[in-house]
Amino acid sequence: MSAPPRKMELSPKVIAAIAAAVLALVVAAVAITVRVEHRRHGHDREAGHEEHDGHQHGEKEGAHGDGHDGDHDHDHDNDRAEKHAPDEPGEAHAHGDRLKLSPAMIQNAGLEMLTAGPGNVAVTVTLPGEVALNAEAIAHVTPRVPGTAREVKKQLGDTVTRGEVLAVLDSRELAELQRELLAAKERLSLAEASFTRHEALWKERISAEKEYLAARQAVAEARIEHRSAAQKLSAAAGSGAGKGTGYALVAPIDGTIIEKHIAIGEVLKEDTQVFVIADLSTIWVNVTVYAKDLSRARIGQTAWVKAEGIEQSARGTLAYLGQVVDEQSRSAVARVVLQSPGAAWRPGLFATADIAVEEAAAPVVVSDEAIQRVEGKDVVFVEEGDAFEARPVKIGRRGTSGGGPPGAPAAEPRRGAPVVEIEAGVAAGERYVGKNSFILKAELGKSEAGHQH
Template structure:
């Protein structure tokens, strides 16, 4: 300023005016700078106040001093109000899934019995379910199982020290969102689950077996040497047809005994007839007549016994067709059928209990199938079934004739049997087959299209629809006829589910990789 005064006093008039203008500019700039400085300070204070006020309003609105995703000591969600806190977990290690809640006060664990807690679970498209909790050790646990999926809206109410605390969180898993336009583009269709008169079917693996009721194992019944074999495996034979000839000394001894018994009987009979005539003519005494009668009866008993022993060996006293040899035995077929097994050769020495032929009437065969224990209740005697060959195109029908009453210790299954006609000889024993067993029509409360069922995490599931949201729902299945399947548990009548192209929902679910907290 002193400089400006000197310049004004010593300079001409034009310089004096310039100095005054510069001074004015400097003063105005200084005033503006001071104003801006004070304005910034005031604005900063106002913004800090507004932010603090907003934070206070949010805390008052939620009533929670900790973020909902804050973890507690046990890895669960930790919720806090004032000095009280609850840690919420879902426990499913070596047990069914249940809620486990850990209460705290001032950051320290407190006795679980001091808190009265209820949990309200709201699932997509279902009525809310209340879970009561009871104290155990250092936590509260729900008494009911928390069923899958663990996707729901949760409201918790806790009463501690005469004060009520409320917490809320949402947990979503197994859920897909898809608009109507997307569904039409992907060909996804829905239906409403409901009742149906269902005639269920069950697919089983089976095998053709020989009909044991029409199968005979041929044994020689005495030791001997094979002289001739007249048939081979696969040959068809008639009842009484000679299959083989063997030579046996035991047979000769037995035939000799029969012949001797027959001759004694014939002699005793003549003696009896003579004594009877003499007694009737009163020539001989009655005592002689009675003695002859007794001798005849004993000879007859001896004869019958010897003949029955011979018949038990499959032979008779006649030796006409055996070439006059007492040692030869003709082995004959006991039934009409086919030689399905042959264990005899020329010159072989046979034992009396050796099975030398197996003869089976193949007009009927058995179909045997293994039934898992859990499905035994669906198989009844008299049910119809379709049988299809796996090696070639052939099919037939039959009825269940037998269901095993014993479950195997190792297989945990039982056996079912069907009798099938084999007049054309198409069904070869040992042939694997597929069976479709049909049951009687039953009025079933909840039925879904079989196409709707998908395996999610190795569990049978369907996708339910609520608005534009779809959620996987584990289900327990019952009877099926192939096209429709009964839902025993997990789905209610009236719920909408994805009935066509549900595999696209499963694929979409795999992309989202949703899962509930550990």
């Protein structure tokens, strides 16, 4: 019979020793792994440095061996490829300060070509203002007698002529005045008949002279009464008096109805403002002249006026300059009169007036819109063959176009358009981009950004 197996019992000290040994083995293994990885990465870096140095060395050898700079060859290849690349629709190519656009892009951009040439530059003072009605060409239509609107013939915005009927009223007061006139007329007829009879009897010595004189006096009084009744009716109704109780409101001037305050059946008093008619063939622009500009402003000077929402400016004349300066704003009021400016010029619009205070001849002027700012310089995009060159220019006086000097063709910008005198950079006769030149500036900027990248 075999003996039972013996149980191995470990003391706490033995267990602690075993755990310490296991932990030491784990730490050693981790350290060995880290050292191996470190040596492998160091080898890779050294190989990379050697490869990089070899690459640089090869580049230098290629550059010095061929006698050509590698970067120069790269740029030359790009320029050659760009030169031979066909222009795609809507594509722009830049070579330095020259920009070439495809025909499709030129058409879509709406570029306007102008010709630089001599012209008069009108130095102007820009003043703020407001479009207003010509206060001397306004008529207020009011009934002279109270009445009720029977018929309204004209509406707001209608164009009317002088004497045209605007509305018809029924007036009890007018009917009473007409009745008095008819009664006075009848009394005058009776008095004249009585006088004729008494005159005949007096001449035949049948009646006494006293009766003849009394009949004569009665005729005179009847005539005075009739004349007075007619004047009262005329004063009340004027040319609007009609048959019966009808009273017509008529237009006193030619113009446009800008206000209407009447409806059929409405009872109107004699002071009711029924219609307002304005002659819009001339309008005013009331501008503010500040103290610093008062000495330069003169009555009769030409003014070019622009209003919000209206593309084309209008030419007018400074017709009035106030003699009193406002104590608050230290400015005076001036008035520019515009003749037949068009229906778009509505009273109440804000406006600016360029008053021409000085005008001088310049050998070369271009449109102010053509001037663009590129890299801190003023440039004009001048047509050079099939490309546009951003030509730096020296700017002189700024103002509005006053036309060409005597004996010289006028510059292309229309009269009153903003222009700039060119002292250097563009010669007379050269073609340049006058409208939408900012598109070329944007394309040039994009091309430069692409090359830098």
